[in-house]
């Protein structure tokens with residue numbers, strides 16, 4: 431067995447990741463996303479780094495920091511780089527048309543959102559299975575909350591119409607974010623007005639941030655069976 435084309439979608443995701451990595455230019459400050467697709471992009475940046483490209487990265491998770499460091503990529507923080515040229519990340523859902531997102535199934539939504547908000551351009555890489563007509567069609571909205579009083583925060587999220595589940599790891603331990611917080615996965619079903627829901631979630635005391643990314647995306651690179659497609663925000 432040759433192994434070639436045994437994972438055609440994986441190969442397309444790798445190409446999408448490489449296309450996004452090709453947008454990085456010498457001297458840029460770049461936000462490095464989290465997740466399996468973002469990891470392919472960081473690998474691609476590692477190859478470009480080995481070829482002589484020089485830039486600085488701000489990682490969105492300890493995982494991505496570790497990966498980038500192992501590739502020799504220089505990492506910085508917001509104390510020296512309060513604004514980024516570009517941030518590249520994956521997503522759990524992308525709404526066709528608006529390019530609004532759900533992120534955070536990997537648990538890095540807070541740092542991901544801070545990095546996206548600080549970037550002049552925010553580029554998202556996904557496979558075509560992540561495209562939806564309405565956010566919430568398949569994915570819950572992850573919400574990062576303070577451990578103190580999480581039960582009360584969960585009750586109030588429930589009052590917004592969500593089925594709320596505290597995120598637990600496969601080994602049965604609580605999932606704790608890089609910032610030491612908890613995640614409540616909130617299933618709303620298809621969301622009519624993501625902007626209004628993002629605001630309503632953000633109004634609840636105890637909520638740190640939600641995985642709704644509204645009006646933040648500059649461009650989406652979609653890996654599909656027919657090849658790569660680039661979607662640009664209207």
Ligand SMILES: O=C(CO)[C@H](O)[C@H](O)COP(=O)(O)O
Pocket residue numbers: 463464465466467468519520521522532533534535536537538539542
């Ligand atoms: O938001 C994220 C992590 O918090 C990821 O970008 C999202 O979960 C997509 O991951 P993957 O590329 O593995 O499907």
